[in-house]
Amino acid sequence: MVKQMNIIRPASSVGLITHTRSFISWATVFVVCFALVANHPPLGTAAAVETTPPVQVTRWLDKLSRYVRFRSAKSLSCAGIMDDSGPPSESTLARWEKQYSPSAWSVRFPTPAEVIDFHLKFVTSESDKNKEQLETLLDVPYGSGDRDKVDIYGNNLPPDAPLFVYIHGGYWQMLEKETSAYPAKPLVDRGIRVMIVGYELCPEVTLEELVRQIKVAGEFVLNYATENGVNMLDQAFQDAVGEELNLLKDVYLISGVYNVQELRYTKSVNKDNLLGITDTNAKRLSPLYASYDHLRSVSEQEDSLRFHVYVAEHDSDVFREMSIEMSELLRSFGMKCDLSVLPGLDHFDIVENLASSDYTITSAILAGVVAEQKK
């Protein structure tokens, strides 16, 4: 219960943007974290709140409870394309430890530790540079947790500029918005405002709570975009945000984890079950088990949401398989979805390269924006 309070605690002073349909005509949303597409769990008891939240938080809670109620009133629908076969044997577990250790698959450095070390230094220095060079609005709260804030880059751009939202990875337990601003410069230079989303990490919160909070961030994004343009792609979220879902044009899923059923047993990712994965929520937290039927109507529109799934040649086999399955699943529900296995790259430079304007994914984002502006 304590952890659920984190969405209820008073937020700091910056007001949340109100909900009006005015400026922005579209938004591009970039997604690393699979949390976005996971189903929504029931909220639980809010009665544990001890403090009176400020007005803007109460408003957000009201909005949130709309889809939470809806969600809990419905049973979950799962595509069920994989089986949950329970705890693995020792040899299977050893295989999974490696499959879910992205650094073990990189060929750039002699050891996995060096890949991670380079990555952390790179994302930190590029993000710091962007913070110095670009106009920013930092630490805008969308929720009540210390990390439930966004940083905006390119804050000097016109209010109706396209918006790109980046949700960083890190196995839900590492990294932060401060070191995840490396994609900003090439996009801001081309007139795209960039929003970097922070969120509370495990084990401070469970994965389930993290997912829930990311959806609150999604509502915040859509309200922000409407005021001046995320599909938490589940039915309840769509019902809550309604037509605003149409603001979402492109979703980039980069080296994502779309099934948590195996990694939940690994020490490398889920020591002492720090993610809080249970037999009950494992499938619910796995986008490969979700139904996207409710997005059919969105995808049937001419100007509809497009998905772009990217995975690295030097990601593990399991990571590549999950990406292939995710793209097939989205297509099976009528979504537009392309899949790219990027040659020569690993789990880390597949995002590091977002700092460059001539990178495949950056170019795809820029081309998507240009195409949208011509409409």
Ligand SMILES: N[C@@H](CC(=O)c1ccccc1NC=O)C(=O)O
């Ligand atoms: N245990 C993981 C570490 C990892 O995935 C990671 C480490 C630092 C920063 C980001 C990471 N993952 C990003 O999605 C590995 O062995 O690669």
